[in-house]
Amino acid sequence: MASRNALGSSGEKPGAERHGGAPLDTAHGKTDAPATSPAAQGGNSNSNRAIEIKDLVCGYGKNQVLHGVDFSADLSKITAIVGSNGSGKSTMLKALFGLCDVKSGSIHALGRDITHVPTHSILGYGISYMAQRKNVFQDLTLRENLAVVTGLRNAEQAMDHFPELLPFLDRPAVTLSGGQRQLLAMAMVLVHKPRIMLFDEPTAALSPKNADIIIGKIKDLNAQHENCIVLVEQNVKHALRNCDKVYLLASGNVVYSGDPATLLDDKDLASKYLGMTPQ
Amino acid sequence: MTIILFDGLIYASVLAVLCVGLSLTYKITSVPNFAHTSFAILGMYMALIMSKVIGLSVYVALPVAFAASGALALFMYYGIIRILQKKKSSLISLIIATLAFDMFMIGVLNIIADGVRNTYRVNSRDFTLRSLDTVIGGDGGLPLVFIVTIVLLAGLALGLYFLLYRTSFGMSMRGAIENESLAQTLGINTRTIFCFAWFLSGGLAGMAGVLMAMWFQGDPSLAAIMLPSIFAGSIVGGFSSIYGAILGGLLVGLSEVVGTSVLIDLLGYWVIPYRPVIPFIAMIATLLVLPGGLIQLITKYQKRRKTMMRKSKEEEEGDSVGT
Ligand SMILES: Nc1ncnc2c1ncn2[C@@H]1O[C@H](COP(=O)(O)OP(=O)(O)OP(=O)(O)O)[C@@H](O)[C@H]1O
Ligand SMILES: [Mg+2]
Numbered sequence: 001m002a003s004r005n006a007l008g009s010s011g012e013k014p015g016a017e018r019h020g021g022a023p024l025d026t027a028h029g030k031t032d033a034p035a036t037s038p039a040a041q042g043g044n045s046n047s048n049r050a051i052e053i054k055d056l057v058c059g060y061g062k063n064q065v066l067h068g069v070d071f072s073a074d075l076s077k078i079t080a081i082v083g084s085n086g087s088g089k090s091t092m093l094k095a096l097f098g099l100c101d102v103k104s105g106s107i108h109a110l111g112r113d114i115t116h117v118p119t120h121s122i123l124g125y126g127i128s129y130m131a132q133r134k135n136v137f138q139d140l141t142l143r144e145n146l147a148v149v150t151g152l153r154n155a156e157q158a159m160d161h162f163p164e165l166l167p168f169l170d171r172p173a174v175t176l177s178g179g180q181r182q183l184l185a186m187a188m189v190l191v192h193k194p195r196i197m198l199f200d201e202p203t204a205a206l207s208p209k210n211a212d213i214i215i216g217k218i219k220d221l222n223a224q225h226e227n228c229i230v231l232v233e234q235n236v237k238h239a240l241r242n243c244d245k246v247y248l249l250a251s252g253n254v255v256y257s258g259d260p261a262t263l264l265d266d267k268d269l270a271s272k273y274l275g276m277t278p279q
Numbered sequence: 280m281t282i283i284l285f286d287g288l289i290y291a292s293v294l295a296v297l298c299v300g301l302s303l304t305y306k307i308t309s310v311p312n313f314a315h316t317s318f319a320i321l322g323m324y325m326a327l328i329m330s331k332v333i334g335l336s337v338y339v340a341l342p343v344a345f346a347a348s349g350a351l352a353l354f355m356y357y358g359i360i361r362i363l364q365k366k367k368s369s370l371i372s373l374i375i376a377t378l379a380f381d382m383f384m385i386g387v388l389n390i391i392a393d394g395v396r397n398t399y400r401v402n403s404r405d406f407t408l409r410s411l412d413t414v415i416g417g418d419g420g421l422p423l424v425f426i427v428t429i430v431l432l433a434g435l436a437l438g439l440y441f442l443l444y445r446t447s448f449g450m451s452m453r454g455a456i457e458n459e460s461l462a463q464t465l466g467i468n469t470r471t472i473f474c475f476a477w478f479l480s481g482g483l484a485g486m487a488g489v490l491m492a493m494w495f496q497g498d499p500s501l502a503a504i505m506l507p508s509i510f511a512g513s514i515v516g517g518f519s520s521i522y523g524a525i526l527g528g529l530l531v532g533l534s535e536v537v538g539t540s541v542l543i544d545l546l547g548y549w550v551i552p553y554r555p556v557i558p559f560i561a562m563i564a565t566l567l568v569l570p571g572g573l574i575q576l577i578t579k580y581q582k583r584r585k586t587m588m589r590k591s592k593e594e595e596e597g598d599s600v601g602t
Contacts, residue, residue, distance in 0.1 A: 061367070097464055123466035134461060137454040147447045148454045149465050188465060 048074045049111075050196050050228035051096070056105035058095045065091045066252045068105070073245070075195065076226040078219070080239040080260070083249035089232045090132050092249070093198045097122050097129045109196060128189040132200035132232070135185035138174040142184055145173055149191045161217075162187045179210035186217060196228045197221070204234060211235070215242055240264060283540050285425055289494045291532025292432040296487040297505070298512035298528035299435060299521055300480035304352075306456050306519045307473050308360055310370065313377045315509060316502040317384035318348040318481045322488025323497035324391050324403075330411055331401045337411050337493055338427070344485035352481020353474055355380055361470075381502065388499040408493045424493040431486060436525055443521075452476065504555070508535060511558035515565045517572025526573050531558050 053071040057064065065088045073079040081089045094100045096107060098119040107115045109125050117125065137145050142165060146155040159165055162183050168176060173184060182202055189197065199218065203211035219242060222229050233239030240246060240260040248256035248263060256263055263269060301315045322344035329340035359380060363373055392403040415421040443449035455462040455469040462469050491497065508531055516527025535557045542550045565572060 099460055099464070119460065119463035120466055120468045123464070129464045131461065131464065134458055137457050137461065139457050140450060140454060144450045144453075148451045148462070148467065151447045152445075152450075192466070 048076070050075045050109065051230070052108040054106045056095060056107065057103045058091065058100050060100055064103070066095065069254055071247060073228050073230050075228045076222065077244040078222055078229045078231055078242060080243035080246045081230065081232045081249060082236050082239050082246060087249040088252040089249055090200050093129060093200050093230065093232060096127065096198060123192060126195040127198065128192060128194035129198040130185050130189045130200060130202060132204065136173045136181055136188065139172060141170050141172050143169050145184060145188060149188050158187055158191050179206050182206065182214055194227065198230045200232045201234055203238065211238070283536065285422065287533050287536035289425055289428050289490065290536050291529045292428045293487045293491050294508055294512050294532035295432055295525045295528030296435060296483050297509045298516065298524035300483045301509055301513050302516070302519060302521055302524040303476055303480045307476050310360060310373045310377060313374065313506065314355065314381035314384055315484060316505045317381055317388065318352055318484035319488035319491065320388050320499055320502045321348050321351055322485030323492040324388065325485065326408060326489040326492045327401070327403060327406060327497060328395065330408055332395060332399050337408050337489065340489045341486050344489045345482035348485025349478040349482030353478045356477040357474060385499055385502055388502070392499055405496045405498050407496045412493050424490055428490050435483065439521060507555055508558040511562040514562050515572055517574035520572065520574040523572050523574030531561050534561065
């Protein structure tokens with residue numbers, strides 16, 4: 001609790017002084033159209049818009065985590081969310097999937113309001129979500145894990161893009177290595193060919209080689225199917241190298257959104273929030 | 280001697296069916312349901328009403344009790360447990376809620392018992408329906424209820440295995456039990472699955488109650504009397520394991536009946552009221568010596584065998600490479 005408070009105060013003050021969410025956005029030439037009504041987002045303003053979050057306030061019970069966040073992501077783009085531990089990255093994705101309590105604000109996906117849609121129905125809106133932890137069923141075998149999403153008959157087919165997992169098909173997922181587990185989680189998430197994919201730290205705790213494999217798969221997906229990918233990443237350099245747009249979160253507020261190159265150029269932000277020493 | 284065999288096997292099988300239900304709902308809700316026996320007693324009264332009041336075969340009561348007790352369990356889950364869980368109530372308040380529901384149900388069951396007696400002049404306390412059962416092979420032959428009970432338990436064991444390990448619905452169910460929010464993000468309606476499981480658990484208890492009334496006696500007070508035995512069975516098996524529950528139920532049931540009769544022979548009839556001590560001893564011994572229950576022993580043994588098999592296989596392969 002103490003560390004959270006410390007984080008909160010050190011993050012919020014500079015935000016209030018210099019980098020209030022909105023002013024900063026315009027300062028960096030944010031590309032988002034200032035849509036006024038949700039209806040406007042679907043059609044005329046930006047037909048590529050996949051996700052539109054407006055003024056989102058949410059948290060867990062009494063613990064408010066996001067304090068009025070605006071966020072948008074487009075089709076055929078990779079949008080990254082970065083920020084320090086506990087800044088609310090995972091919570092943002094969870095909010096999209098109805099896994100935390102939304103107090104106010106709205107969430108639209110592909111032009112439809114999903115703010116209060118129950119979690120198990122969200123997949124039907126063309127969105128999939130790969131959680132940061134516990135993203136496969138440990139007690140089930142790989143085949144059973146896939147069968148949960150595909151039905152028994154098509155389970156093996158779902159592995160087409162993941163031949164490296166085939167030898168383990170009938171082993172319990174708990175016996176997989178971290179990287180194999182992430183691959184399985186990806187296989188499960190991709191079954192329904194979603195238009196929007198949310199990945200929460202898919203490369204966490206992986207060796208650089210495995211991390212590259214995972215990121216490679218994600219980029220392939222993006223290139224082939226023109227879908228919208230939202231990537232939460234701890235490894236900032238990795239994220240910034242691979243994304244088209246980046247959001248920087250600090251203590252539940254957006255302190256930067258826009259072009260990844262610009263963020264790296266902003267020595268102030270980079271050193272304050274990303275732990276990069278200015279050269 | 281044969282009567283003890285029938286007593287023991289019928290009681291043990293009925294207990295095992297009840298233990299399966301208790302463990303199933305525990306796995307899903309993480310709340311030990313102290314009202315579980317009231318589902319069975321409702322089944323007993325369904326049997327009484329079907330046979331003595333309406334005049335149908337007692338076996339008609341099996342599906343009726345399944346539906347009635349299943350509906351009651353569903354109501355308990357959806358109307359009480361789920362609401363409390365949504366409010367993030369503590370485990371203690373959930374347990375107290377199941378106790379309260381049990382007391383409520385004992386009241387309801389007593390009302391049913393008195394209602395049946397006063398309206399239809401049918402004995403509704405300490406009643407038995409044994410005389411209505413068919414005995415295969417005439418006097419001293421095989422009672423039908425014995426066969427039905429064994430078949431129900433065997434069918435339940437096989438059916439659950441098939442459901443949980445051979446259908447994708449069962450896999451979703453296991454998944455939802457392990458990690459509800461992951462299951463939801465993968466598009467599984469966990470609410471439906473849990474409602475189904477509670478209905479099944481209640482329905483099975485109802486059927487067990489019918490079978491109880493056909494061999495032993497039926498009475499609202501059995502709700503409290505049988506509760507320790509069911510908990511003992513589930514705990515001996517390993518509380519959250521379904522196959523452990525079958526084993527534990529059988530073991531506790533048999534040792535209750537056979538143990539009591541052996542003790543009567545040794546010590547005299549005064550031991551009869553102390554019969555409930557047996558499940559308590561089983562429960563305490565398990566918790567002290569083997570907290571994970573029988574299923575823990577079995578999985579340990581299986582794992583050892585698997586690694587041994589893998590090792591010997593590797594050795595073989597090593598040999599063939601060598602030669
Ligand atoms: N289930 C929960 N219940 C209560 N508070 C939570 C829960 N999950 C997260 N939080 C709190 O919300 C805040 C943001 O957490 P979140 O998981 O979104 O951070 P994050 O940016 O993803 O961090 P990390 O990089 O460590 O994954 C933290 O202060 C955390 O304590
Ligand atoms: Mg996180």
